[in-house]
Amino acid sequence: MIFPFALLGAAAGTVHFVAISRDANLLARGGSPLAAFGLRLGRALLTLVVLVAAARQGWPVLLGAAGGFMVARQIVLRWLGTVSP
Structure with a gap:
């Protein structure tokens, strides 16, 4: 039961952090x-x-x-180019 919620957290986290970026741009x-x-x-x-x-x-x-959210945060930050590898 943990793995599906980790994936759900990652998906929701991706939406969450991309929305923060769009909000800031607006x-x-x-x-x-x-x-x-x-x-x-x-x-x-x-x-x-x-x-x-x-x-x-x-x-x-x-x-x-919550771990899925944090993984999504790192992925979105790298995708947006705000964190260097």
Whole structure:
């Protein structure tokens, strides 16, 4: 049960961290404040749903989902070019 939640955490983490990047771009380039707010709200809800669902399965599953989030963070940072290898 840990591995599927680790994959789910990685997928949700990828969406989460890409949304942070898009949100920052909207704010820096003078985009729509409503779109930025929508990205923030969607990101928060997705993260909340995934982590609460994992927590309801027990701490090992929650740890797997959180680990998936952290792996996704590193992948997205490298993909966006903000971290050198």
